Amino acid sequence: MNIAIVGSGYVGLVTGACLARLGNKVICVDNNQKKILGLRKGIVPIYEPGLKELIKDNVKRKRLFFSSSIKEAVGKSEVIFIAVGTPDSGSGEADLTGIEKVSCDIASNLKGYRLIVEKSTVPVETGDWVKRTISAYAKNKQNFDVASNPEFLREGSAISDFLQPDRIVIGVESDKARDILLKLYKPLNAPIVVTNIKSAELIKHASNAFLATKISFINAVSRICDTVGADIKEVERGMGLDKRIGKDFLNAGLGYGGSCFPKDLDAFVSIADKLGYDFRLLKEVKRINEHQKEVVIAKIKDSLWIIKGKTIGILGLAFKPNTDDIRNAPALDLIKSLQNEGAYIKAFDPKSLKKSKALLKSIKLCKDPYEAVSGCDCLLIATDWDEFKKLDLMKIKKLLNRPFLVDCRNIYDPKKMLKLGFNYVGIGRRAV
Ligand code: NAD
Numbered sequence: 001m002n003i004a005i006v007g008s009g010y011v012g013l014v015t016g017a018c019l020a021r022l023g024n025k026v027i028c029v030d031n032n033q034k035k036i037l038g039l040r041k042g043i044v045p046i047y048e049p050g051l052k053e054l055i056k057d058n059v060k061r062k063r064l065f066f067s068s069s070i071k072e073a074v075g076k077s078e079v080i081f082i083a084v085g086t087p088d089s090g091s092g093e094a095d096l097t098g099i100e101k102v103s104c105d106i107a108s109n110l111k112g113y114r115l116i117v118e119k120s121t122v123p124v125e126t127g128d129w130v131k132r133t134i135s136a137y138a139k140n141k142q143n144f145d146v147a148s149n150p151e152f153l154r155e156g157s158a159i160s161d162f163l164q165p166d167r168i169v170i171g172v173e174s175d176k177a178r179d180i181l182l183k184l185y186k187p188l189n190a191p192i193v194v195t196n197i198k199s200a201e202l203i204k205h206a207s208n209a210f211l212a213t214k215i216s217f218i219n220a221v222s223r224i225c226d227t228v229g230a231d232i233k234e235v236e237r238g239m240g241l242d243k244r245i246g247k248d249f250l251n252a253g254l255g256y257g258g259s260c261f262p263k264d265l266d267a268f269v270s271i272a273d274k275l276g277y278d279f280r281l282l283k284e285v286k287r288i289n290e291h292q293k294e295v296v297i298a299k300i301k302d303s304l305w306i307i308k309g310k311t312i313g314i315l316g317l318a319f320k321p322n323t324d325d326i327r328n329a330p331a332l333d334l335i336k337s338l339q340n341e342g343a344y345i346k347a348f349d350p351k352s353l354k355k356s357k358a359l360l361k362s363i364k365l366c367k368d369p370y371e372a373v374s375g376c377d378c379l380l381i382a383t384d385w386d387e388f389k390k391l392d393l394m395k396i397k398k399l400l401n402r403p404f405l406v407d408c409r410n411i412y413d414p415k416k417m418l419k420l421g422f423n424y425v426g427i428g429r430r431a432v
Helices: 010-021 033-040 051-060 070-076 097-108 126-137 158-163 175-188 197-228 232-240 261-274 280-304 330-340 353-359 369-373 393-399 414-419
Strands: 002-006 025-029 064-067 079-082 114-118 144-148 168-171 192-195 311-315 344-348 378-381 404-407 423-425
Touching: 002 010, 002 070, 002 097, 010 025, 010 051, 010 064, 010 158, 025 070, 033 064, 051 064, 051 158, 070 097, 079 097, 079 175, 097 114, 097 126, 114 126, 114 175, 126 144, 126 197, 144 175, 144 197, 168 175, 168 197, 175 192, 192 197, 197 232, 197 261, 197 280, 261 280, 280 330, 280 378, 280 404, 280 423, 311 330, 311 369, 330 344, 344 369, 369 393, 414 423
Parallel strands: 002 025, 002 079, 025 064, 079 114, 114 144, 168 192, 311 344, 311 378, 378 404, 404 423
Antiparallel strands: 144 168
């Protein structure tokens, strides 16, 4: 099929490259001309494992193209995915100006049947608005369908998530739209859930909100573990082996972050409010998540006493491993709080140093973990990158001013850390 993807970010590029790999001819569009010029030269603006190679291969096979012209993309493509950002507007509501702009741009270039697919995460009823907007701005009466096909990929494993999904959700209102999307996704051989557009939109918000709830739930349980001396890792395992619960997203830590969960949760609460339902459960999920950073600061104070004037080393800035994405990363909130208390911060992250440099002006970014640790009064593990699990802990101990380590991702064994001579503090677990 001939396909256009409007918005060439984490979702747009992965979707474009993967659909090209399935044999389609794909044009990825973006209004950021610099990004498009770079992509044409093989410069991939984000780090996602395997993406650079996949893009290169499909460009070579003449299945993947980049353009800043929606006109060109709409002219050449039967299916047009909208994958622009839907950030928080500031009030919790999703900012849908990008979706509206793209809908208008598509409308003014429509000639002949097109299927317009929402890939971005949007509040329920956005599909209706997209339809109305396209009808209002199309020059003549046009033949088109709108569909919803929310994306569930995770940064860090986006390509395999896209190519081997647990399920694909397609929300449609015509047989034609359904058949096109079923044909497009047939090669993936994945379970496909066909719904109406509103249900598909809701499935995405409800899924993210549910996962965030799981994270806040286990973080709340970790508070009890801290109090009584139980081990949250044992509790997680004991709960997670129950198939009805499942072990994924049952890891106590710094709380959720990133470009999706915080804003999607807010947007879900906000649309629920608008529709007359006070989603208090999700408001509490958010409160627990925010409190989790304060829990860590309190743990630091418990050992350091005074934070002012202390040097704190932070390993991990990205909101999760295997990505360079620092949008809403919990590490950034921690840094802000520690700086407000007067700490001096040194930090290292395997992939996000470039992005962090632009955002974090007043911290020392280091070229390797050992440099970040050297001369620190406290070391914080903020992201569970695999390489942090393999550090030379004796070397770390020697480099620290005092062997105090706060493991915000529970990657080390408290007993082993105690044996090595660390003052080790985890989340919901400690060495005894
Ligand atoms: P992103 O910020 O990485 O990419 C969005 C891209 O859209 C940018 O390159 C931007 O320049 C471009 N853009 C904005 N307005 C445009 C316009 N009018 N015309 C053309 N291009 C335009 O965002 P993302 O992380 O890829 O997320 C996109 C959507 O997918 C969001 O709704 C997000 O919630 C959802 N989503 C994201 C993930 C994820 O892990 N990042 C996963 C599932 C769903």
